Every structure is written in structure tokens, then in C-alpha cells.
Amino acid sequence: MKQRFVYFATVLCSILFLFFGNRAASSGMPEFQGIYQDHCVMARVEGILSRQSAAQEIDGVFYGRGTNILFAAEILNGEERGQLVTGIQNVDPESPSQLRDVKKGDRVILTYNPVEGAAITWMLGEYVRTDALAVFGLAFAAVLILFGRRKGVNTLLSLGFTCLAIFVVFIPAILSGKNIYGWSVAVCVFVIVMTLLIVEGANQKCLCAAIGCFCGLAVSGALTLLCDHFLQLTGMVDENSMYLKYLIEEDPIDLKAIIFAAILVGAMGAIMDVAMSLASALRELHEKAPECSAAVLFHSGMTIGRDMMGTMANTLVLAYIGSSLSLTLLLMAYSRSVIALLNREMIVVEILQSLVGSSGILLTIPLTSLVCAVVYSHAKGTADGKAPEPLPAQPAAHEDMPL
Known part of the structure; x- marks a missing residue:
């Protein structure tokens, strides 16, 4: 009973520490604005629309490299949830951090990037990796509990x-x-x-x-x-x-x-x-x-x-x-x-x-x-407060017992 009381008291105190600690720690924290404030949504790729060369000819000179993949995607969260939009992925073979080509069924992160004169405003940012992480985390939790x-x-x-x-x-x-x-x-x-x-x-x-x-x-x-x-x-x-x-x-x-x-x-x-x-x-x-x-x-x-x-x-x-x-x-x-x-x-x-x-x-x-x-x-009992069990008694030696 004592251990159970300590357990629940510890859980309650931990929740209170996190709640009031967060309020005290967050007081006076400024608003941070930066590149990570871009509007991003999760989406599922519904199909590949086309593949186009990213190079553009200007006065006989080609600028840009790689391939642009246009794809249709359904937004899965946010205010635009359920909308079908057109996204673009630029595949640059010389880029050191190139994502693999998108395909139907992929869950991706789209970034809203409105550019003046551009018909497509959603760009591929990343693949959704939290799903796989959640599976690994649940597997770890299951093994740990087992x-x-x-x-x-x-x-x-x-x-x-x-x-x-x-x-x-x-x-x-x-x-x-x-x-x-x-x-x-x-x-x-x-x-x-x-x-x-x-x-x-x-x-x-x-x-x-x-x-x-x-x-x-x-x-x-x-x-x-x-x-x-x-x-x-x-x-x-x-x-x-x-x-x-x-x-x-x-x-x-x-x-x-x-x-x-x-x-x-x-x-x-x-x-x-x-x-x-x-x-x-x-x-x-x-x-x-x-x-x-x-x-x-x-x-x-x-x-x-x-x-x-x-x-x-x-x-x-x-x-x-x-x-x-x-x-x-x-x-x-x-x-x-x-x-x-x-x-x-x-x-x-x-x-x-x-x-x-x-x-x-x-x-x-x-x-x-x-x-x-x-x-x-100096302890008289075990860690749980109980006295240690005595060792089993050995039979006493008798005079006429054979050696």
C-alpha cells in the first residue's frame, strides 16, 4: 500500500512539475520567426502527372538542370484538408541530398511556395517519416513491456x-x-x-x-x-x-x-x-x-x-x-x-x-x-521491509550415523 501511494504521488508531482515548470520556463519567451514558419501540410500522392526537363532556354543558353516531376496529391491535414492539389519535385542528379522520385501512394510533406507567375505553388519538402518511427516506437514499447x-x-x-x-x-x-x-x-x-x-x-x-x-x-x-x-x-x-x-x-x-x-x-x-x-x-x-x-x-x-x-x-x-x-x-x-x-x-x-x-x-x-x-x-529487513527468509535448517549429526 505504501509503495502504491508513493508511485501515484510521484506521477502526480511529475505532472505538476511539468505543468508549472512549463509556465515558469515559457514566461517571457519571444516569438521566433524564420524559415521554419513556412506553411507545410501532409499529403498523399494520388498519381504522377508528367515529367519535364527543368532546363530553360534563354537566348540560346539552357539554364537549370534535372527533371521536374508534377504529381497530384490530396492534402491530409490543416484548413486545406481534402483538397486535391498539384505538387512539383525537382530531381537534380547532382544534388547531394536528393530525395527519391515520388510515386503513387507516398505520404509527403508539401510546402506552400507561392512564386509570382508560377502555376504550381506546392513543392515537395520531405517524405513523412513519423509513421515508420511510430511503428518502431510501438514495437520497442511492446518488447519492453513483454x-x-x-x-x-x-x-x-x-x-x-x-x-x-x-x-x-x-x-x-x-x-x-x-x-x-x-x-x-x-x-x-x-x-x-x-x-x-x-x-x-x-x-x-x-x-x-x-x-x-x-x-x-x-x-x-x-x-x-x-x-x-x-x-x-x-x-x-x-x-x-x-x-x-x-x-x-x-x-x-x-x-x-x-x-x-x-x-x-x-x-x-x-x-x-x-x-x-x-x-x-x-x-x-x-x-x-x-x-x-x-x-x-x-x-x-x-x-x-x-x-x-x-x-x-x-x-x-x-x-x-x-x-x-x-x-x-x-x-x-x-x-x-x-x-x-x-x-x-x-x-x-x-x-x-x-x-x-x-x-x-x-x-x-x-x-x-x-x-x-x-x-x-545496518538494515534489519529487505528492500521491501520484510525480514529475509531463514536458510533451511540442516539435519543434526547423530553419533551412530555412518561417516
């Missing part, structure tokens, strides 16, 4: 709250000019507490994992601030940083704080994984061998943690390299000096993310092991 059962459902719920915290609280707070350091810490604390309480419940295991997470997160944040001072970072990592810098000219976004938040959020998942796995393993050891002392539990945690440390550090490094693989390839191909390459802020930040995340994991292991050793060794 394998994890109730904990699988709780994992999906915590994942949903985590995504909402990032997209409806954290990002609006940045765009509205709030203090990025404070909001990043607040969101990370919320995600840790919410995830552990929903997935694990209020017990000793959850307490130990939470303390380990907070310690590891504090270490990661402190190291990031320290390295920021010594590495003399500007936050201008790439061209996206430049666009972000001038997004709000009156009150520019702090790019160094963006690096801090990115490192903290990126390390949080790995730190939480290590702390929870270690707390769970030591809890299981304590239940199977309740006579283990605090010293034995601590040394066991350190032994388990060393094995986890190597794989989790590799996970962080490979994740950061994989997310920026194209950029890394370009830099390696066009850089003549290895020293200059390694000192570029873009590369420095990637290395810093890996080092800080790995350092957070490294210090989470002994801290979580120590907390688990103290809490479990």
Missing part, C-alpha cells in the same frame, strides 16, 4: 516524463533567457528522483542509487566548471552555436552554459545506470548473504564497479563519436595539423564530454558502494 512487464510499463512512463521535462521545461527555459545552470540542475534532479521512484519505488535500493547519482552529478558539474576555466572555452563550437548566439540579440544565450548543460544531461543517464545497477547488485548480495559485513559489501561493490566502469566509459566515448561522426571525418580529412585539430574547440568539447562523464561514473562507483555498504549492513 520483457519487463510492470517495470517495463514504469520504464516507458519515466521515459515519457523525461522527454517532456527536456522539451516542455528545459528547452523553453533556455529560449526564454532563464538561468541555464540552475534549470539544468533542476531538470536533472527531477529526472533522477522521478525515474528511481517510478521504476524502483521508495526503498533502500532507491535511496542508495539516488545518493550515488547526486554525488556523481555534482562531481560532473564541478569538473565541467573547472575545465571551462582552464580550457578557456567560448561556447562557439560550430555554426549552430553562432545562430544560437544571435537568436535573441537583446539578451544572447550563454553558450558556455549550453556546454555545461549538454555535459550534465549527457552524463546523467550513464551515472544513473551505474548507480542503480550497483545498488541493485549489492542489495541482491546482501539478501543472499545477510551475514556480509559493510567492508565486504564495499569491496564487492568496488569489484563490480570496476567491470562496469570500463564498458560505461566506452559507451560514453562511442556515443559522442557516433553522434558527430560526419563532422569528425571532415575535420580529419581537411586538417593538415593534428595539434591544430586537437585544439579546436569543437573537438575539445567532445573530448571534455567523454572525460567528465567518465569521471562522474568513476566517482559514482565508490560513493554508491560506500552508501550501500552502510545502509544495507
